Amino acid sequence: MDLKDLYREVILDHNRSPRLFGRLDPADSAADGHNPLCGDRLHVSLRLEGDRVADLRFDGKGCAISVASASLMCEAVKGKQRSEITHLFNEIHDVLTHHDAPVPEDLGKLAALAGVRDFPVRVKCASLAWHTLNAALERSGEPVKTE
Amino acid sequence: MSAEAARTTAAAYDVERVRLDFPILARQVHGKPLVFLDSAASSQRPARVIAAVDDYERLHHANVHRGVHLLSQEATALFEHARERVRGFVNAASTREVIFTRGTTEAINLVAQSYARPRLKPGDEILLTVLEHHANIVPWQLVAEQTGAVVKAVPMDRRGVIDAAAVAANITDRTRIVACAHVSNALGTVLPVREITRLAHARGAVVLVDGAQAVPHQRVDLQALDCDFYAFSAHKMYGPTGIGCLIGRESLLEAMPPWQGGGDMILTVSFEKTTFNALPFKFEAGTPNISGAIGMAAAIDYIESLGIDNIHAHEQRLLSLATAKLLKVPGLKIIGTAPDKASVISFTLDGIHPHDLGTILDAEGVAVRTGHHCAMPVMEFFDVPATARASFACYSRESDIDALAAALGKAREVFA
Numbered sequence: 001m002d003l004k005d006l007y008r009e010v011i012l013d014h015n016r017s018p019r020l021f022g023r024l025d026p027a028d029s030a031a032d033g034h035n036p037l038c039g040d041r042l043h044v045s046l047r048l049e050g051d052r053v054a055d056l057r058f059d060g061k062g063c064a065i066s067v068a069s070a071s072l073m074c075e076a077v078k079g080k081q082r083s084e085i086t087h088l089f090n091e092i093h094d095v096l097t098h099h100d101a102p103v104p105e106d107l108g109k110l111a112a113l114a115g116v117r118d119f120p121v122r123v124k125c126a127s128l129a130w131h132t133l134n135a136a137l138e139r140s141g142e143p144v145k146t147e
Numbered sequence: 148m149s150a151e152a153a154r155t156t157a158a159a160y161d162v163e164r165v166r167l168d169f170p171i172l173a174r175q176v177h178g179k180p181l182v183f184l185d186s187a188a189s190s191q192r193p194a195r196v197i198a199a200v201d202d203y204e205r206l207h208h209a210n211v212h213r214g215v216h217l218l219s220q221e222a223t224a225l226f227e228h229a230r231e232r233v234r235g236f237v238n239a240a241s242t243r244e245v246i247f248t249r250g251t252t253e254a255i256n257l258v259a260q261s262y263a264r265p266r267l268k269p270g271d272e273i274l275l276t277v278l279e280h281h282a283n284i285v286p287w288q289l290v291a292e293q294t295g296a297v298v299k300a301v302p303m304d305r306r307g308v309i310d311a312a313a314v315a316a317n318i319t320d321r322t323r324i325v326a327c328a329h330v331s332n333a334l335g336t337v338l339p340v341r342e343i344t345r346l347a348h349a350r351g352a353v354v355l356v357d358g359a360q361a362v363p364h365q366r367v368d369l370q371a372l373d374c375d376f377y378a379f380s381a382h383k384m385y386g387p388t389g390i391g392c393l394i395g396r397e398s399l400l401e402a403m404p405p406w407q408g409g410g411d412m413i414l415t416v417s418f419e420k421t422t423f424n425a426l427p428f429k430f431e432a433g434t435p436n437i438s439g440a441i442g443m444a445a446a447i448d449y450i451e452s453l454g455i456d457n458i459h460a461h462e463q464r465l466l467s468l469a470t471a472k473l474l475k476v477p478g479l480k481i482i483g484t485a486p487d488k489a490s491v492i493s494f495t496l497d498g499i500h501p502h503d504l505g506t507i508l509d510a511e512g513v514a515v516r517t518g519h520h521c522a523m524p525v526m527e528f529f530d531v532p533a534t535a536r537a538s539f540a541c542y543s544r545e546s547d548i549d550a551l552a553a554a555l556g557k558a559r560e561v562f563a
Contacts, residue, residue, distance in 0.1 A: 003506075007507075012562065040502075065502075119506060
């Protein structure tokens with residue numbers, strides 16, 4: 001267990017200066033995510049062009065892991081097709097929850113999130129943004145919880 | 148205690164010897180010595196408590212209040228002895244007033260459902276304070292929903308203080324129940340329970356005190372406090388989990404219907420009519436947590452062997468040392484600055500979320516609680532999503548504070 005593996009420079013950078021921070025208004029869809037354990041709250045709003053996420057933003061309050069994960073996620077999925085996002089979601093999910101799963105090369109900067117898997121209680125922090133995005137894509141409108 | 152006596156006691160209190168009583172304190176976490184600063188969530192057990200439970204399991208176990216055989220007699224004697232130890236510990240009037248429960252939470256639910264629910268009318272008021280643990284909020288909200296009663300909360304000031312005047316200003320002729328913490332788990336604030344009880348009684352309301360965070364840290368004398376119900380848990384006072392008690396005024400308990408039905412709480416059962424057992428058994432349906440009660444009694448023996456006043460003086464000394472030391476950490480803010488506090492320090496560090504802080508401290512071997520401490524209204528009041536909380540117990544020592552400060556320095560490096 002190495003803290004440097006959790007708080008990699010990319011994570012710290014995206015926590016300090018989150019990308020695509022804010023809200024789209026108007027938005028085609030939005031969702032709220034809440035992690036009751038640590039009080040993290042995220043809001044993801046997005047604009048769709050057909051099956052493509054043309055633009056998205058997130059805002060909210062949370063720990064470094066949840067904020068950095070949201071920021072990295074927004075950068076990664078902006079402009080992508082739903083099917084590509086689903087693929088990415090599954091890859092991230094595997095990376096976070098399977099200790100020995102290889103980190104796919106196509107993850108790019110998102111690979112920085114792999115350090116979280118050695119800290120099981122923090123996996124929920126990293127996955128909150130992704131579940132919130134999923135909810136926005138499904139337009140469920142119900143608040144998402146990772147508990 | 149005079150200042151001089153306090154100093155003498157502090158000098159005579161040998162924390163290194165106390166620490167030898169707690170086997171878990173010898174272990175390492177992540178390759179570092181354990182610095183356990185989360186006793187307000189659950190304290191560790193001394194060998195004496197572990198041995199008492201073990202001895203019971205190995206030599207004396209049988210069901211209580213049932214058999215005529217020797218083991219059942221022994222188990223019953225140990226269990227009822229535990230009840231007497233609990234009575235004496237907080238100076239309750241009689242063992243008939245001591246009801247074993249799973250813990251503080253169950254004790255409060257018992258009062259909400261058995262005392263409050265049959266009595267409350269629409270518009271009646273249940274008065275809480277804003278610093279309550281969820282366990283002293285939610286049971287009242289449930290009973291309010293069931294009866295049409297209204298839940299109100301006494302506000303606190305920016306230090307986290309709730310004074311008698313604030314309580315007085317919120318008690319009305321409709322107040323039927325006042326329920327408050329003796330000590331706040333999130334802030335450490337000690338509430339003026341004696342004055343609150345006087346104010347409530349003057350308006351005809353009964354008082355329940357959540358004593359979970361008080362009994363490990365200070366002498367509690369229920370005859371002096373004069374409250375109607377007092378609840379606490381063993382696991383915050385060096386005893387096992389899953390056991391605690393409700394202590395209630397006998398006349399009120401007598402008038403209350405049973406809460407749960409089952410064995411042990413009856414005298415006779417037929418399909419026409421069941422008659423209920425006497426106090427305290429009326430409220431103890433089913434086979435109780437016998438080993439837990441025995442462990443709780445052993446924890447009381449342990450506390451009394453150290454002296455609760457000595458523990459209090461030791462912890463107060465650590466509290467003031469830790470407060471001074473932590474305030475020197477740049478960007479650190481203490482949440483809860485009441486003049487009368489138990490040995491609990493909630494804090495935030497600028498630019499670092501408490502959850503990140505908890506992980507970094509853990510990697511340094513320092514265990515603190517991070518989160519909302521089951522007191523979300525307190526977090527909302529101070530406009531923080533969460534805090535980190537260091538809490539001290541009889542086995543905490545000065546070097547724990549140094550380790551905490553060093554780990555906070557490490558966190559600031561990571562997030563520099």
